[in-house]
Amino acid sequence: MPDEKRPILLAAGGTGGHLFPAEALAEVLTQRGQQVALVTDTRVDAWVARFPGDVYTLTAGTVTGSGLWSKVRGTLRLVRGVFQASGIIGQIKPKAIVGFGGYPTVPPVLVGSMKGIPTIIHEGNAVMGRANRFLAPRVTRIATGFPLKHNAFPDKTELTGNPVRKPVLRAAEKAYPALEEGGEIRILAFGGSQGARVMSDVVPNALHNLPEELRTRLRVTQQARDEDVFRVQTSYTKHGIKAEVAAFFSDLPSRMAESHLVIARAGASTVSELSVIGRPGILVPLPGALDQDQASNAEVISAAGGAIIMPQSQFSPNHLADLVAELVNEPGKLERMAQGARSIGVADAASRLASEVLSMIAPA
Numbered sequence: 001m002p003d004e005k006r007p008i009l010l011a012a013g014g015t016g017g018h019l020f021p022a023e024a025l026a027e028v029l030t031q032r033g034q035q036v037a038l039v040t041d042t043r044v045d046a047w048v049a050r051f052p053g054d055v056y057t058l059t060a061g062t063v064t065g066s067g068l069w070s071k072v073r074g075t076l077r078l079v080r081g082v083f084q085a086s087g088i089i090g091q092i093k094p095k096a097i098v099g100f101g102g103y104p105t106v107p108p109v110l111v112g113s114m115k116g117i118p119t120i121i122h123e124g125n126a127v128m129g130r131a132n133r134f135l136a137p138r139v140t141r142i143a144t145g146f147p148l149k150h151n152a153f154p155d156k157t158e159l160t161g162n163p164v165r166k167p168v169l170r171a172a173e174k175a176y177p178a179l180e181e182g183g184e185i186r187i188l189a190f191g192g193s194q195g196a197r198v199m200s201d202v203v204p205n206a207l208h209n210l211p212e213e214l215r216t217r218l219r220v221t222q223q224a225r226d227e228d229v230f231r232v233q234t235s236y237t238k239h240g241i242k243a244e245v246a247a248f249f250s251d252l253p254s255r256m257a258e259s260h261l262v263i264a265r266a267g268a269s270t271v272s273e274l275s276v277i278g279r280p281g282i283l284v285p286l287p288g289a290l291d292q293d294q295a296s297n298a299e300v301i302s303a304a305g306g307a308i309i310m311p312q313s314q315f316s317p318n319h320l321a322d323l324v325a326e327l328v329n330e331p332g333k334l335e336r337m338a339q340g341a342r343s344i345g346v347a348d349a350a351s352r353l354a355s356e357v358l359s360m361i362a363p364a
Contacts, residue, residue: 007035007053008357009094011109013102013131014041017269021124021145022100024163024350025357026052032354037092039085041104054092058084058107081107089115095361098122098353099139101129113138118360122353123148124162124268126296140360143353145268146300160353161346162272171257172277172347176338179260179331185214187324188259190223190252191284192267198284198312200228203263204235204243206320214325215241221255223247253277260334261327263320266298266309272349274301278342280334281307282323284315306341 008029012018019040026036036053048055059080085107089097097112099105099121112119119139123132126146136142136153144151145162179185187207191199199222207218220243224232229245236243249255256262257277264270266283274281281301285294301307308323327334346352 003095005035006093006095007037008361009089009092009097009108009112010036010038010100011097011105012038012040012100013104015102017124017267018100018102018105020165020269021122021163021350022098023051024165025098025122025353027166028163028350028354029357032358034358037094039088039104039108041102056088058088058104078103078106082111085111089117096120096357098357099132099135100124101132103131106131106135109135109139113140120357120360122160122163124272125291125293126300127291127293129291129293141356143356145272145349146297149296158356160356161349162268163350163353164269164272164276164347165253167251167253168273168276169347171253172345174257174277176278176335177258177260179328179334183217184219185217185261185328186219186221186259187261187263188221188255189263190249191265192270196223196225197228198315199263200224200232202315202317202320204232204239204241205317206324207241208235208239209317209321210325214328215239218242220244221249221259223249223252261324266294266301268293268297271297271301271307272346275304275306275341275343275345276347278306278338278345280327280337280341282310282320283307284310284312287312301341301344304340304344306337306339306344308337 010022012022029036030052038051039056039058042057059077089111096118097109099109109119120141120143121132121135121139122143124145127149142153142157143160151157189199189203218241220241222232222245224245226247229247233245256279259279262279262281264281264283266285283298285298298309302309
């Protein structure tokens, strides 16, 4: 196969946190004249049309579990994934392989490293996930979204930032909206697939507890699970709060840019988008995570003054209401937090990562 037709293969788990950075990198690579392909799992049917290249799916799973049978099933899925990845790689003969985390990353990156293909993994979180930890000693290079805690391979690690999508870059062009005396207070709340329930339980009740002079100024946008949308919307309406509640917002970056304050989990994509757009946040890291990756992500933006961390154990309606009231009564503090968030934003992360990838395949 002619070299110019050989693609760069991206590998990513089938969730937004893995796929969005892959999509952003693919756009930059195609702009630089490269062919791209993607290998992922089977959760991405609606997303495939957006990717600027061929998309392949494979079987993958963790070899960890609570019992022996879980480990055996996971191992069998991994072995099957390796055979599938080997077939895909043999067919398309990629020039390089880029992994974005999640277990679908493991088979293609592992096969690529054994075949001598240049490989790079991108770790979006401040703590390396299990799949990437397994691959790290085997790959050519490691790129990171945040400075890594406990990095065992500093000599082949480069801080590139987390690639963000075009809608995020467009939203970043908007200045922080002035919070005018007596004007609207725009709050955005969302939690991702694992975090929306606690947001639905706590945020409406917290905002109900605000003094009337603040409550009447609120305009809330909240993402909730399908089964929670009606009760959350009804709760806001009952208390006279202007709110729009939905299970999904296709224009979330734009809504983030319009907000004075964001209440959210602390996934890598959320923290990266908050920092690139430059908006203050109250972040509630997902508790119980084995690697505590969200807590570490939140610490990065908190250290820059861009967010306040509220552990879920303290995430109560009364506590949140007190904090929201404190912040909206100090517009200058919110503006400083917005500046702090933006100070760590890496808007050109996709370009930086593309340069790392292309440098691995450049002629000596």
